[in-house]
Amino acid sequence: MHSIDVARSLAASAAQQLRGIATRPAARQPAEPLELYDMEGCPFCRLVRETLTELDLDVLIYPCPKGGDRYRPLVEKLGGRQQFPYLMDPNTGAALYESADIIDYLFSEYGGRPAPARWKIKTLRTGSALAASLPRGGRGLRHQDSATPSQPLQLYSFEASPFARLVRERLTELQLPYLLRQCGRDRWQDWLLPQARTALDIDYQPGQRNRVALLEHTGRVAVPYLIDPNTDVELFDSRRILDYLQHSYAR
Ligand SMILES: N[C@@H](CCC(=O)N[C@@H](CS)C(=O)NCC(=O)O)C(=O)O
Numbered sequence: 001m002h003s004i005d006v007a008r009s010l011a012a013s014a015a016q017q018l019r020g021i022a023t024r025p026a027a028r029q030p031a032e033p034l035e036l037y038d039m040e041g042c043p044f045c046r047l048v049r050e051t052l053t054e055l056d057l058d059v060l061i062y063p064c065p066k067g068g069d070r071y072r073p074l075v076e077k078l079g080g081r082q083q084f085p086y087l088m089d090p091n092t093g094a095a096l097y098e099s100a101d102i103i104d105y106l107f108s109e110y111g112g113r114p115a116p117a118r119w120k121i122k123t124l125r126t127g128s129a130l131a132a133s134l135p136r137g138g139r140g141l142r143h144q145d146s147a148t149p150s151q152p153l154q155l156y157s158f159e160a161s162p163f164a165r166l167v168r169e170r171l172t173e174l175q176l177p178y179l180l181r182q183c184g185r186d187r188w189q190d191w192l193l194p195q196a197r198t199a200l201d202i203d204y205q206p207g208q209r210n211r212v213a214l215l216e217h218t219g220r221v222a223v224p225y226l227i228d229p230n231t232d233v234e235l236f237d238s239r240r241i242l243d244y245l246q247h248s249y250a251r
Pocket of ligand 1: 045082083085098099
């Protein structure tokens, strides 16, 4: 049931303790998107994605669920072993395993500020990242047979969104590559749900670059929003997106 899934996803967000929501943009954006070999349900990958939301860095996700045959062998070929997360930066040639090293790299290469102290306390961050995986019961970790799209999909999302998480899990399970467009919050109006902004008649003017782009493109800002350039389908609403992905790609 979708509503139970959303509730369990909300419990995962609560375990993240507000990480992966707010954003303060990096000093510099990469010219080419970063590439992350990732599993949505992996706690270490989650820490990296939280940092990407925090730094407002878009990333091309190559999903590597357990049993997946699409991108896992490539990681082994490139880095020597199947371990996730694995970050490749086409701008610098950097290729890194280990979430802590990746987070340090992102702050030092793009952030223009040191990684916050909380990232240094390994047990604390790993404990809460593991706790966030528990309510999801293994979702976003195992592969499901699927058709291969010729172009990556695009998803407007921020890490702690309970609705966007459900979509990212399905993208992982189906091994569908996607450009993750960050929609972190940088002003108080961003914290209101889209329906509340409408009900309160708030003249919502976002500042974050992908929120601005989404508003221009669709007339509203709601997350998740999926663009599939393979079919020219564009959708709001996690339930509709999940139905679409299942119907279009699952085998
Ligand atoms: N110390 C590593 C741990 C990474 C790790 O153990 N990742 C698990 C997934 S959660 C993994 O790669 N497992 C191997 C596999 O899935 O084949 C880090 O912080 O990045």
